[in-house]
Amino acid sequence: MKGTKRSSRIALFVVLTILAVLFLSPIVIVFMNSFKSKLYISSEPFVLPNADTFTGSENYVSGIQKTRFFRAFGYSVFITVFSVLGIAVVTSMLAWYVTRVKSKFTSFIYYLLVFSMIVPFQMVMFSMSKMANMLHLDNPVGIIVLYIGFGCGMSSFMFSGFIKSIPLALEEAAMIDGAGPVRTFFQVVFPMLKPTAITVSILNAMWVWNDYLLPYLTIGNDYKTIPVAIQYLRGGYGSVDMGAMMAMLVLAMIPIIAFYFSAQRFIIKGVAAGAVKG
Amino acid sequence: MQKALKRYFALFALPGLICFCLAFFIPMIMGIILSFCKFSNLTNAKFVGLSNYAKMFVDGNFGHAFGFTVLFTIVSMLTINVIAFALALLLTRGVKGTNVFRTIFFMPNLIGGIVLGWIWQVILNGILMKSGVTLVSDAKYGFWGLVILMNWQNVGYMMVIYIAGIQNISSDLIEAAQIDGAGKWVMLRHVIIPSVMPSITICTFLTLTNGFKLFDQNLALTAGDPGKKSEMLALNIYNTFYGRNGFEGVGQAKAVLFTVIVAVIALTQLRITRNREVES
Numbered sequence: 001m002k003g004t005k006r007s008s009r010i011a012l013f014v015v016l017t018i019l020a021v022l023f024l025s026p027i028v029i030v031f032m033n034s035f036k037s038k039l040y041i042s043s044e045p046f047v048l049p050n051a052d053t054f055t056g057s058e059n060y061v062s063g064i065q066k067t068r069f070f071r072a073f074g075y076s077v078f079i080t081v082f083s084v085l086g087i088a089v090v091t092s093m094l095a096w097y098v099t100r101v102k103s104k105f106t107s108f109i110y111y112l113l114v115f116s117m118i119v120p121f122q123m124v125m126f127s128m129s130k131m132a133n134m135l136h137l138d139n140p141v142g143i144i145v146l147y148i149g150f151g152c153g154m155s156s157f158m159f160s161g162f163i164k165s166i167p168l169a170l171e172e173a174a175m176i177d178g179a180g181p182v183r184t185f186f187q188v189v190f191p192m193l194k195p196t197a198i199t200v201s202i203l204n205a206m207w208v209w210n211d212y213l214l215p216y217l218t219i220g221n222d223y224k225t226i227p228v229a230i231q232y233l234r235g236g237y238g239s240v241d242m243g244a245m246m247a248m249l250v251l252a253m254i255p256i257i258a259f260y261f262s263a264q265r266f267i268i269k270g271v272a273a274g275a276v277k278g
Numbered sequence: 279m280q281k282a283l284k285r286y287f288a289l290f291a292l293p294g295l296i297c298f299c300l301a302f303f304i305p306m307i308m309g310i311i312l313s314f315c316k317f318s319n320l321t322n323a324k325f326v327g328l329s330n331y332a333k334m335f336v337d338g339n340f341g342h343a344f345g346f347t348v349l350f351t352i353v354s355m356l357t358i359n360v361i362a363f364a365l366a367l368l369l370t371r372g373v374k375g376t377n378v379f380r381t382i383f384f385m386p387n388l389i390g391g392i393v394l395g396w397i398w399q400v401i402l403n404g405i406l407m408k409s410g411v412t413l414v415s416d417a418k419y420g421f422w423g424l425v426i427l428m429n430w431q432n433v434g435y436m437m438v439i440y441i442a443g444i445q446n447i448s449s450d451l452i453e454a455a456q457i458d459g460a461g462k463w464v465m466l467r468h469v470i471i472p473s474v475m476p477s478i479t480i481c482t483f484l485t486l487t488n489g490f491k492l493f494d495q496n497l498a499l500t501a502g503d504p505g506k507k508s509e510m511l512a513l514n515i516y517n518t519f520y521g522r523n524g525f526e527g528v529g530q531a532k533a534v535l536f537t538v539i540v541a542v543i544a545l546t547q548l549r550i551t552r553n554r555e556v557e558s
Contacts (some may be wrong), residue, residue, distance in 0.1 A: 123537045132300075
């Protein structure tokens with residue numbers, strides 16, 4: 001009995017290891033090809049670079065020049081950081097107001113926010129990007145306003161779910177002690193919202209960092225974020241420089257993977273927590 | 279407290295509501311109105327009644343994209359959820375290195391759709407080359423390529439949700455079933471699956487809506503080739519808007535229909551699986 005249990009554990013471990021290798025292999029293959037001359041990438045993508053095909057950092061140099069990668073990286077970091085901070089602060093306040101003030105207006109707002117979560121982007125894509133253009137929101141600062149607006153739905157839904165579980169007595173006690181709504185929110189409510197704020201921030205950071213269509217349509221000509229810069233390598237016509245492409249894919253993945261390994265526990269917990277509330 | 283807070287509407291609610299109106303609410307209302315108009319920007323719209331809606335299916339591509347999207351959504355929803363659930367079962371048995379495996383399986387989820395599409399374009403073309411074809415030789419390669427890509431991206435995410443669900447099952451329930459002599463299969467069907475029904479609801483909801491709305495991966499992997507035969511709904515709408523002059527209104531009408539379909543699917547699915555939760 002004990003023997004079979006042990007051997008089945010080993011079998012399970014082996015199966016999981018094979019799966020893990022399969023899961024990692026696409027990333028390894030891209031990394032490997034980023035050092036090969038572009039002529040060999042499509043003809044033999046699964047072979048390690050050798051003396052004939054190895055090009056050193058050539059792909060990286062040409063890719064960085066073609067996509068202006070470091071500029072794109074800067075825009076991506078700026079937009080992601082400030083959108084995520086903005087969403088966390090603005091929507092937690094909105095969610096508190098909507099949850100605590102009971103009226104027909106606030107419940108209408110609440111359902112509208114929930115509804116916005118399922119509406120596909122194509123529905124608002126055209127009118128939103130033209131409007132952003134007319135209102136001069138088509139720059140890295142203006143796009144943050146748009147991200148806060150789009151992030152509102154899911155984020156205030158999650159904040160509101162948590163706020164409902166906080167006993168009202170705490171807030172009322174603070175108010176009786178003479179704290180106004182501003183102090184009550186920032187000194188009593190917001191500290192309790194912290195775990196939800198972390199979850200919301202992680203989910204939004206993943207979305208904003210990887211988003212393509214919104215930045216492409218609004219600021220894509222003048223300010224390319226990383227996904228826009230990568231798709232731009234495809235160009236209008238003609239073939240793609242696969243060497244530069246591989247190098248840029250590696251550079252695009254490095255910050256994500258670094259972020260993942262430094263905040264892995266929060267990310268996985270955040271996803272599980274977000275799902276329970278969603 | 280309500281009264282005190284109400285006076286602070288401008289501080290607490292207004293910033294969020296302004297952003298929400300600018301990014302979503304006003305554009306959505308405009309979108310609905312524009313779907314009955316002919317226009318090329320926001321200032322030259324002319325009312326044309328239902329003619330945009332009548333033109334939607336004329337070129338046949340929209341119907342094809344619809345079928346492709348429905349089939350893709352069903353296939354990817356089933357495969358992702360079955361694989362994710364199986365992995366979650368394997369990873370809740372206390373095997374050595376569980377955390378490392380979980381970390382690895384989740385990782386592809388953080389990579390964005392455009393990057394994912396290009397990664398898989400190289401790999402799949404490399405494999406297909408051995409039989410002398412490419413991803414865009416036939417729409418079926420694009421279809422299965424997208425299915426593989428979506429599995430790679432989403433299995434880890436759904437697995438994390440299933441693991442949380444399985445870990446929430448009370449050990450009393452499992453012990454009671456074991457004492458009653460439940461075998462592995464009975465345990466799975468009558469104890470584990472009913473207990474993780476909330477996770478199944480969430481995961482089917484997420485995979486359904488993600489699959490239906492898929493855009494970035496579709497654009498980067500095949501861009502709809504060959505000849506729009508691997509084009510999904512979101513990309514078809516995008517191409518109608520920006521690919522053909524004078525068809526902006528038709529694109530908007532398609533987008534309205536698309537929104538209605540997604541909303542109906544999401545609500546029906548939630549209702550069906552939520553009912554199951556109550557029964558079990």
